[in-house]
Amino acid sequence: MPRSYDDDDDDDDDEEEEEIEYVLFQGALDGSEADLKANAKLVKLGLMEAKELVTDAVSRRASISVLEPKGNVAVGKVVIDTIPHPAGKMPAKRALATTQMIKLLSGMDINDRKSPQNGGMHATYNDVKYKLYVKTEPVEGGLEKLTIQIVNDKEVIDSPATAGMSDDFRRRLREMSTDGNGLVIACGPPGTGTTTTMQMTVLCVDLCTYTVYSLADHGHADLHNVNAFQIKEEHDLETTFDRMLRMDADFVYVPPITDPTILKSILAYQDRAGFFAEVAAPDPATAIAKLIELAGDPAVVANALRAIVTQRPIRLLCEKCRQAYRPNPKVKKSLGLPEDLRTLYRKFEPPPPPEDEDEEEEEYDPCEHCNEVGFRGRTNMFELIPINDTLKQHISSGFDPAVFRKLAREQETTHTLQSDGMRLVISGRTALEELQRVFRPAGAAKKKQRPKRR
Ligand SMILES: [Zn+2]
CATH class of the missing domain: 3.40.50.300 (P-loop containing nucleotide triphosphate hydrolases)
Incomplete structure (x- = not known):
């Protein structure tokens, strides 16, 4: 489920055909080798889907990606900086191939869909290394809920x-x-x-x-x-x-x-x-x-x-777009903030759209660092x-x-x-x-x- 890229091109001069960089899967965490030849059909059905699912999550800096079958579809969800976000839907059949493919790459047993399993794999995206901890749990209809915990090697909590x-x-x-x-x-x-x-x-x-x-x-x-x-x-x-x-x-x-x-x-x-x-x-x-x-x-x-x-x-404020302001003395007092505190920060808010439709919208540069969320990390x-x-x-x-x-x-x-x-x-x-x-x-x-x- 890659994000859809806008192709309205009226005034973007630098918007060339954007090439999507995909995550690279680099072997199960337990060192076991996936037999891709013996599972050629699954690879054909599921590898690209698996790459798209993980690429979407990793590129959005998600820490968790979930794919959960619900009737005829499977619903995707990612957790970014503790906040859950939707991550699209796909037909249950496609989700099955995706999940099986990720299991195969993570050293898990693809023939067993009835018991909970754990596994994982190494991955690289944009030269950054990740560990993907994969968990599956059986749900109704012989399908499985897939949960991937994504750990950026550079952001590991180790102290x-x-x-x-x-x-x-x-x-x-x-x-x-x-x-x-x-x-x-x-x-x-x-x-x-x-x-x-x-x-x-x-x-x-x-x-x-x-x-x-x-x-x-x-x-x-x-x-x-x-x-x-x-x-x-x-x-x-x-x-x-x-x-x-x-x-x-x-x-x-x-x-x-x-x-x-x-x-x-x-x-x-x-x-x-x-x-x-x-x-x-x-x-x-x-x-x-x-x-x-x-x-x-x-x-x-x-x-x-x-x-x-x-x-x-x-969540931490995005350092690139946070906005400084002078706290009001009354607020400072009621919150017990130090009297000499001169500056606080809040998240960037875009200027409100004009009330009069004929008026032009105020220009501002959207922040790419936080994807306009205002928070990052x-x-x-x-x-x-x-x-x-x-x-x-x-x-x-x-x-x-x-x-x-x-x-x-x-x-x-x-x-x-x-x-x-x-x-x-x-x-x-x-x-x-x-x-x-x-x-x-x-x-x-x-x-x-x-x-x-x-
Ligand atoms: Zn920002």
């Missing part, structure tokens, strides 16, 4: 700094590791990168001084100096923790806490090592409520809990709530999510999402409007956007 954790935030996490027992959890809304936050939190530990063992699935991440630990078949979790402690474990990175058994084991060992774990909950208060439910006793949760981290992705805001005595007291004596939120915000040691977002606004990397969008309650009415002018 707390590249994830967007500020110096101050990293320093605080690092300081916490000096007396490291207890449980540190990460949580956040689905799809906002909670696993990455947990991994980057683990990397904030001083890994030259302390030993970290991991039982968690690291996914695509390369967590150097975090030692993957194999559970022996005959061992349960507690025997495994004992083995780790004998091998001088200071910290243990465990899989997400989903059931009472894993939490019980952690609680039994949390005074001998520090633990890192994800909890599937959209926010810290909900995560604590979940832990209390699993443990059956708020006091043991309060006693063990050391800190909670969470995150929210946010993204980072994360992070929150850190150390569970101090006040918060422990509250958790063990009748935890109330609303009261907890208020109390947490009042603690000087808390580093909130909002303050982290303001840091990005003040530095001009994002806009107040974008911050408001991120914090707008789900389901709130979206502002109508002016149609794009070309």
Whole structure:
């Protein structure tokens, strides 16, 4: 599904026949070789389609491309800087060939369309290298939903700094590791990168001084100096923790806490090592409520809990077209912005179309850097709530999510999402409007956007 290129040519002097550059597929990530000869028919039907699908996604800087069969058609979607966009439709048959072709190139079994599969391949587009992580899930009618995660080799998040954790935030996490027992959890809304936050939190530990063992699935991440630990078949979790402690474990990175058994084991060992774990909950208060439910006793949760981290992705203003403005003193005051702050930035807005039809439209140069979106790229805001005595007291004596939120915000040691977002606004990397969008309650009415002018 390539974008359609305009061919209205009245005043464009430099618009020659535009040659579309296609992505190059360069082998499965697992090194397996696709037998293209034996699958000549599939190659004929699906290779070009597969190239078009991936080229469209990569050229739009998408991080995710989805092709999902719905009846007789398959619907395409891409996620660009956290925002989903439509990516066309194609007949279900063509989608089948596309998906099968991508599976073949990604080292997956094309004869199996009934079980979920994972694979991936290397690719190059415009001399930039990408990794495509491919996932298929069976849907009705013997078809599959295809999801491709696209990772630009130059934009890999491989350190707390590249994830967007500020110096101050990293320093605080690092300081916490000096007396490291207890449980540190990460949580956040689905799809906002909670696993990455947990991994980057683990990397904030001083890994030259302390030993970290991991039982968690690291996914695509390369967590150097975090030692993957194999559970022996005959061992349960507690025997495994004992083995780790004998091998001088200071910290243990465990899989997400989903059931009472894993939490019980952690609680039994949390005074001998520090633990890192994800909890599937959209926010810290909900995560604590979940832990209390699993443990059956708020006091043991309060006693063990050391800190909670969470995150929210946010788009960055396009540096080429962002617009500076002088913030109004009243706004500055109400938002707690520094008094001497002279400039903020917002996204470029094209001049409004003239009200009188005879009037000429105001000229402006469309920004090619961000494709007129006004934003390009993204980072994360992070929150850190150390569970101090006040918060422990509250958790063990009748935890109330609303009261907890208020109390947490009042603690000087808390580093909130909002303050982290303001840091990005003040530095001009994002806009107040974008911050408001991120914090707008789900389901709130979206502002109508002016149609794009070309
Ligand atoms: Zn721009």
